[in-house]
Every structure is written in structure tokens, then in C-alpha cells.
Amino acid sequence: MSLLTVKHLTKIYKEGRPAVNNVSFELKKGECLGLVGESGCGKSTLARCLLRMEPFDSGAIYFKEHAIEQLNERQLKPHRKNIQIVFQNPAAALNPKLKIKDSLIDPYDQYRKELHLSHFSYTSKEAFVKQLLEAVELPTDLGDRYPHEISGGQRQRVTIARAISIEPDLIILDEPTASLDVISQGAVLRLLTELRTTLRLSYLFISHDLAAVSQMSQRIMVMKAGKLIDQFSRSQLFAEERDPYTKELISIF
Template sequence: MTAFVDVRDLSVDFKTRNGVVHAVRHVSFTLEKGRTLGIVGESGSGKSVTSYSLMRILDAAGVIAGGGISFDGVDIAQASERTMRDIRGREISMIFQNPRAALNPIRKVGHQIEDVLRQHVQADRSNVREKAIEALRAVRINNPEERYHSYPFELSGGMCQRIVIALALACRPQLLIADEPTTGLDVTTQKAVMDLVAELTRERGMAMILITHDLGLAAAYCDHLIVMKSGEVVETAPALELFRNPQHAYTKRLLRATPHGTGNVRDLLPEDAQPADAPPAPAPAAAVTPLLEVENLVKEYPLKADPTGVFRAVDGISFTVGRGESVGLVGESGCGKSTTSAMIMRLLDPTSGIIRFDGVDVGAVSAGKFASSPYRGRLQMVFQDATDSLNPRFTARRAIADPLLRLGARGDRRSMPRAALDARVAELAELCGLPAHLLDRFPHQLSGGQKARVGIARAIAVSPDLLVLDEPTAALDVSVQAVVLNLLVDLKEKLGMSYLFVSHDLAVVRLLCDRVIVMKGGRIVEEGGCAEVLEAPKQDYTRALIAAIPHPPL
């Protein structure tokens, strides 16, 4: 008797210009109906490729090079394309990361669900609409009759993911593959989406494969976990077992690198890579002198539907960031945290309110003119997407030198001599742990972590006093995130900068910040020392945010 899903010795190769890449090597696992399996690994581990092979939707360059996949007795590797088409969507379904992009942008969501229903003859012309609305209702969408007519761009990310789930479950498949289904969603949305998926799969007795880089998430929703690294399975164990007693060194490293409720930023690093010094203690709140003072900051946008009305993205917030202090700005998407950081960075003009930097009202200078202000160099930013925020035609060296060329060293606006510039770039690279031989590479030749280092080196090149960090580790693997977070802690200590750390991830904020500000709907709902807010939150909203973080069962 073979298992419901039986993957044996699966190998997948990709033909590329530089020869064959073995993306997946000798992977084996089984899965029974009603069970959930988590495939955990970092980028490039082959976890997505494994799941694509299950549905045979690999790119044209990818081929199943060895081994077999059996699904409910069907040999997937050998099945005809016609059989596969019947299996896809009806027997095995998949939900994806980046749900908005996963939907056809110019087709009503209701019609997209109808396409699937009709393809698999689950409905005919007379009742297809009814069934599509039913599928929307099944994923707890309010007003399904109205939402049926919506286009993806009219819906939020979480709502789009519900539509993708509705699409995947419309034909009542027996196996659901969820490929990083909550990456890019807020923690509370993540919890809502995952709870929904778990509930629906349990109700229908389905099997599920959850592919994720987040060990906490995998542990919270899966019975059994496999850990993959560079195309191979390094460890297979029941979820609890894996956390209590990890066997493989890589699993241990991943576990360490995942931020959880306790410990400090050094604990994220592997034991053999611990720096000699302990992380600096948080600055005592009373002693700091304010560097940045924000008073009654407001940003309004005119409403499209009603030209006389306005939407208040930021609704009268006040806070300070002290010299050498790091403050976390936390909230879900749409809470106004990014708008706030853009105004502080003087990339956006506030509607009203005061932004005082080092005692001077920098908010008085318009965003368009701020580039030539002497304060420009003292306020710098590290951006969320390390790839998109680097000029693809600039080498790492040029990218790091850019602010030096434009702004010059502090107090000296004349251009730097060539030798001094090179020396400064080399110094910055060393400071940020970027090997010197990588300096002449272009962004596409660098890894995610290396690009993050370039972005940080660029931001600190002009020795800013305040660094605004906009989710600098959101796109990074956990082990890389661990290293980057440690780098940030060290840099702050060495250079005495202040940080404004914008994030939706409370677990990361806790590691890096002295104080935290929680925002919701453009207002500050709670503010205080990190430990205080996270361990004894006063507001329900903060409690909900903290509760939504998936915790590894430690």
C-alpha cells in the first residue's frame, strides 16, 4: 500500500546557459490524507521546485531527472499532460505568495473562479455563478455577491489571498500546496489566512503541504516537517520533535536564527560565530537628549470618490527619538508608518505639524529642496527591497560612493579626491562586512544579504545621525536576517547613530530597539520601552499583534 502522496528519490534538473543545475536532489517524503507537512528552507533550497514538480508546472527548462512521484496511485512523472490538467485544480491545488500578482489583473475574481469550475466540469452555465459565490463565501468573504464583480486591484492583499484560496479549493481538491502563502502579509492577516486554510483543510479532510522559510509558521500549522538545504532534505521529523531535539547542524542554525520571544540579538548567530563582545545594553530612557522631535504630524490625501473629503494617512502623531536611541515604529500595512518615515526622511511634505531635527525645524524645508539642505546627509535611509533600491547599472563600489559624491563628507561639500573616496568606500565595506572583492560586482551578481550590506554601507557613507530603516530584513532569509540585525546593532554602537526602525515584525523590533511605538490608522496607540510594551501590552491592538506572531513551540 503506497502512501497518498509518495515522493521517492526525486531529482529535478534545470538546464541553464551555464550547464545543468541540480535544483532538487534525491528528495523523498510521504503524506497521508488529513495530514499536514511543512517543507522548510531558505531561498534556493529547492522547496518550491519540489512542490512545482508535484503538479508538473515547472518552467520549460526544468525536468524531473530521476525518482518518482505517486499521487493517489497516479504516477505524476509519467502521466499524460491531459491527465495532469485534470489533476491540477481538481485533485491538487496550489496557493502562492504575492496573492495580488497571482490573480489575473483584468478579469473579475468571480469569473476566474468560474473558469476553474467549468474547466473541471464542476458546474454548468446555469449554476456556475452560484457556485463561484459559494466558493467565495466558503473563504469567509463578506458580501460575496458584490466581491464577485471585483478586480484584484480593488482588494487588499489578505483579501486577494482569500480569493486565491477560494480558487484553489473551488473544486474540492484532496491536496493543497501552499507556497509561502503569507509572505508579504501582515502578521494579523497571516494568522487569519493560515487559520482559514487550516480550518478548511481539516473540515474537508485534505492533505496539505506548507512551504515556508518561517519555522515558527511551519511548526504552528504542520504535523511533520522536512528541512531542505541546497536541494536536499537534511532532516525529517514530527514538528515538535524537530524543535525539541534538532539533529542536523543546519536545522539548529535555522532554529537559532529565528527570532522568538526571548534572548538577545547575539543568540540568533550560530554558536561558532559569536562575537566576543556582548550586545550593548539598551540606552536608559531618561538620559537621552532628543535628536528628532515630531509634533502633531499630519498627512492628508484627497479622497478620489469625494473631492471635498480627505483621508488622514497620518493623524496628528508626536514622538521623539533620542541621540543614540533606536525606536521601533510598528503597525500593519496602511497604519501610516511608511508615510511617517517618508515625511521624517523629507521625501514627502507633511500637511501640518513640525519635524525638528537637532533643534532645527527641517519640516519647513520642502521635500523637493531638501536634497540641497545641509541636513540631508544627517538623515539617511535603508530601504526595504535591497534589490530594487540599488541602481542595476552601478557596481557596489559606485553605489556606496554615490552619497559621498553627491553630498560630500560632513562639513565639506567639495568633491572628495579619488584616493580618499576609494579609501572611504573600502572602510565602509569593511564596516558592513562586505568583502572587498565584491565591490566591483553589480547588484544582480550579489546575494540578498550582500545587497543588504551595500544598502546599509551606502546609507552610513555620509555618517548620518539618524538612520531610518524601512523593514530592512523583510526580504531576507532568517539566517541572513540574523547576521544583518547583528551588523546593525554593531554599527549603531560604533557610530553612535540613532535608528528609526520601521517594521511589522515585533519579534525583530524587540531585538533591535530600545523603545517601540505602535501605530494604527495613522495614530499612535501605544508607546513605551520594548520589554514593557511586548511583555505587558496595554492596548488590545498591541496584544492582537503580539498574539499573531507564530511561535515555535520551545
């Protein structure tokens, strides 16, 4: 079943070439779809458009077969709880003035009435935060600390915990390992893979790192200057018919 379908999405910033140019793709439930491309090719803009955080010029977005591109904020709300995002820089994605537990509880607080959690269960805030921290393999006493008191890798785990806290269908991972050291990168990728299975999540994995993307994803899309120039399954990565740009990316990694 198709979870997310994007048709001919185009986003043009004022007076310039399109940041996202006629992009179409389909993300199936349960899969991890990779999106690679160099910095500035429009990957993050695409992510923001999918989240309806950025207006776009034309195109259609279907989430679970509902067209969401025309909905206003109130109509979007039921869909919002099914899509979460993890950003590149966890230091910016966590409010430095709030304790970890207060940042973690935000999505749940917002949707508590309409949520039916299957993996986690809410009895009290403390217990819930503890479950979340356990799920991302963090010490359970971390909730009372501030973001600046923990390491970069731990911070990224916290933002992942926040994203999975309401058991969404789709998580957009916008370069989740770009600001981490190699060891943390590996650990975070492994954690994400495990969580996908246990929580039956789907990922749109955005990265400039083809190695990470090919490790995580079943299918890979290549973006260049706002256009999707290549789409293939992981097994086809080294196939002869790949686009020259893809081959260039492969040769780098």
C-alpha cells in the same frame, strides 16, 4: 538630547482618511526607536514625510531642534547629510546599471566638502569603498560587481554601507529585513546593532515584525491606521496596561 521631534504630523492623501494622523513622538540621540504596525498603516508614509520626500498637511518636525518642515531643498541640504534611509527592497534601492562602488560613493561625493568623518577616512575612492564594505562585513572586492551579481542579503548590506558612509546621526530603517531570509535577517539585525554602537547612530526602526523591533529597540511605538496607539519601553512590552491591538501583535509573535 532630542534628535528628532515630531509634533502632530498629519498627512492626508487626496479624498481619503489620513495616512498619518496626528502623530507625535520624540527620538533621543543614540537610541533605537521601533515603529511597528501592519502593512498599509502609514509607517512608510511617515518615514517619507520625515525625510521631506512627501508633502504633509500639518504638523512640525524638529531635527536637532531645527524646525525642518518649512525648509526648501537648498535649506534642507545641511540636514540631509545627517539623515539616511535603508529601504525594504535592496534590489530597488540600488541602481542595477551602476557598479556597487559607484552607488556607494554617491552620498560621500555629494557632501565631501562639509563632512568631518571620524570613523572612516577618505584617501581614495577605492580605499573608501573598501572600508565601507569591511564595515558591513562584505568581501572587499565586491565594489566592482553589479547589484544583480550578489545575493539579497549582500545587497542589503551594501545599502546599509551607503547609509553609514557619511556617518549620519539618524538612519531610518524602513523594514530593512522584510525581503531577506531568516538567517540573513538575523545577521543584518546583529550588524545594525553593532554599527549603532561603533558609529554612535540613532535608528528609527520601522517594521511589521514585532520580534525584530523588540530585539533592536529600547522604545517601541505601535501604529494602527495612521495613528500612534501605544508607546512603551521594551521592558514594558508584556505589561498589563498594553493596548489590545499591541496585545494582539504580541500574541502573533
